[in-house]
Amino acid sequence: MSVTRTLETDVLRDQDPELADVLFAELDRQSTTLQLIAAENFTSRAVLAALGSPLANKYAEGYPGARHHGGCEIVDVAERLAVGRARTLFGAEHANVQCHSGSAAVLAAYAALLRPGDTVLALGLSYGGHLTHGSPANFSGRWFDFVGYGVDAETGLIDHDQVRHLARNHRPKAIVCGSIAYPRHLDYAFFRDVADEVGAYLIADAAHPIGLVAGGAAPSPVPYADIVCATTHKVLRGPRGGMILCGAELAERVDRAVFPFTQGGAQMHTIAAKAVAFGEAATPAFGTYARQVVANARVLAGHLAAEGLGVITGGTDTHMITADPGPLGVDGRTARGRLAAAGIVLDCCVLPHGDGRGLRLGTAAVTTQGMGEPEMVRIAALLAAVLRGEAEAAATRAEVRGLTGGFPPYPG
Numbered sequence: 001m002s003v004t005r006t007l008e009t010d011v012l013r014d015q016d017p018e019l020a021d022v023l024f025a026e027l028d029r030q031s032t033t034l035q036l037i038a039a040e041n042f043t044s045r046a047v048l049a050a051l052g053s054p055l056a057n058k059y060a061e062g063y064p065g066a067r068h069h070g071g072c073e074i075v076d077v078a079e080r081l082a083v084g085r086a087r088t089l090f091g092a093e094h095a096n097v098q099c100h101s102g103s104a105a106v107l108a109a110y111a112a113l114l115r116p117g118d119t120v121l122a123l124g125l126s127y128g129g130h131l132t133h134g135s136p137a138n139f140s141g142r143w144f145d146f147v148g149y150g151v152d153a154e155t156g157l158i159d160h161d162q163v164r165h166l167a168r169n170h171r172p173k174a175i176v177c178g179s180i181a182y183p184r185h186l187d188y189a190f191f192r193d194v195a196d197e198v199g200a201y202l203i204a205d206a207a208h209p210i211g212l213v214a215g216g217a218a219p220s221p222v223p224y225a226d227i228v229c230a231t232t233h234k235v236l237r238g239p240r241g242g243m244i245l246c247g248a249e250l251a252e253r254v255d256r257a258v259f260p261f262t263q264g265g266a267q268m269h270t271i272a273a274k275a276v277a278f279g280e281a282a283t284p285a286f287g288t289y290a291r292q293v294v295a296n297a298r299v300l301a302g303h304l305a306a307e308g309l310g311v312i313t314g315g316t317d318t319h320m321i322t323a324d325p326g327p328l329g330v331d332g333r334t335a336r337g338r339l340a341a342a343g344i345v346l347d348c349c350v351l352p353h354g355d356g357r358g359l360r361l362g363t364a365a366v367t368t369q370g371m372g373e374p375e376m377v378r379i380a381a382l383l384a385a386v387l388r389g390e391a392e393a394a395a396t397r398a399e400v401r402g403l404t405g406g407f408p409p410y411p412g
């Protein structure tokens with residue numbers, strides 16, 4: 001059997017029809033429902049090919065040229081390509097592309113810079129901080145002393161005065177900026193200034209905006225942060241995984257924090273897929289895509305507001321929208337369930353200073369499918385009709401099927 005043939009899903013269908021059915025059912029779900037989860041996207045076929053390649057067989061502890069296993073000379077080329085492309089794409093002196101996930105990248109960043117018990121200042125979890133930013137259920141909250149800053153009750157924007165005040169009072173060893181639910185650009189220069197004032201490291205957890213940064217549609221944290229952590233699978237449109245960018249002076253500490261401190265063997269198929277995604281993100285077409293992601297999010301946010309939802313911060317600068325469905329008479333959890341039944345897939349999120357849960361939406365996946373502003377207007381109307389109880393789930397499901405049918409994520 002040729003290598004090319006092993007890449008084909010029909011091999012799986014022949015050998016394991018039960019599991020193949022799951023794959024095709026998921027492809028059908030992704031293709032016929034609206035993917036508005038802000039952390040998701042559709043990778044290219046080239047990324048999928050790298051993920052499903054024989055590089056998955058290779059053990060490769062260590063780094064290119066210094067592995068603990070034999071036979072790494074070919075996969076070393078893949079990792080050097082990924083590192084080189086990431087450095088060029090983001091203008092970073094150093095890149096570590098081995099992190100298995102965004103959380104693993106944050107863990108390694110803390111491991112590189114902190115000791116257990118150190119104080120860290122980060123966006124509080126009830127305002128959109130990630131689990132790795134001090135949740136008591138996560139290693140971060142157990143091993144470090146987190147202090148949380150918040151957002152302004154009126155505007156929903158990060159309370160910069162409070163950040164500076166807390167930094168002066170608590171003298172953290174590190175300040176983290178980054179969020180799972182903040183739809184606006186972060187002022188990295190401000191965070192750098194505060195970090196310098198109190199002698200703290202600045203860690204930017206850019207898991208969400210990093211794809212927009214790659215496409216030139218969002219400001220880059222690279223010139224400001226000591227360490228930038230990111231995922232590769234959101235707007236960036238690569239495989240599920242993480243990475244770290246930093247200056248040359250922290251390169252060795254970061255690499256050791258990833259391997260051998262927090263991880264074992266690198267996943268070479270994923271690293272190869274990251275290289276493919278970085279290559280794609282360096283093209284002018286990706287810049288066009290990133291700008292369209294933001295344009296779509298702005299239109300969607302504007303029309304959701306016009307439909308009566310409370311759009312947090314009044315809009316968005318990014319791919320992400322957070323909204324309160326409360327004014328339409330429904331809480332976030334009920335809203336997510338109703339929308340899922342109608343084929344509109346999104347997340348709940350925290351509502352800063354609000355009661356209950358809100359909704360978090362993103363435009364990365366639908367933009368990859370080729371949808372533009374007219375489709376965003378239609379999506380906002382469909383969504384609001386479902387929340388108001390004006391539309392039967394089955395009827396909306398049929399409309400969503402019709403809409404997505406015109407924008408297949410993997411044509412053919």
Ligand SMILES: Cc1ncc(COP(=O)(O)O)c(C=O)c1O
Pocket residue numbers: 039100101102103104106130132178179180205206207208231241242
């Ligand atoms: C800000 C931020 N940090 C870290 C992560 C963790 O990434 P992963 O789920 O790959 O561990 C996420 C994931 O959404 C995130 O948004």
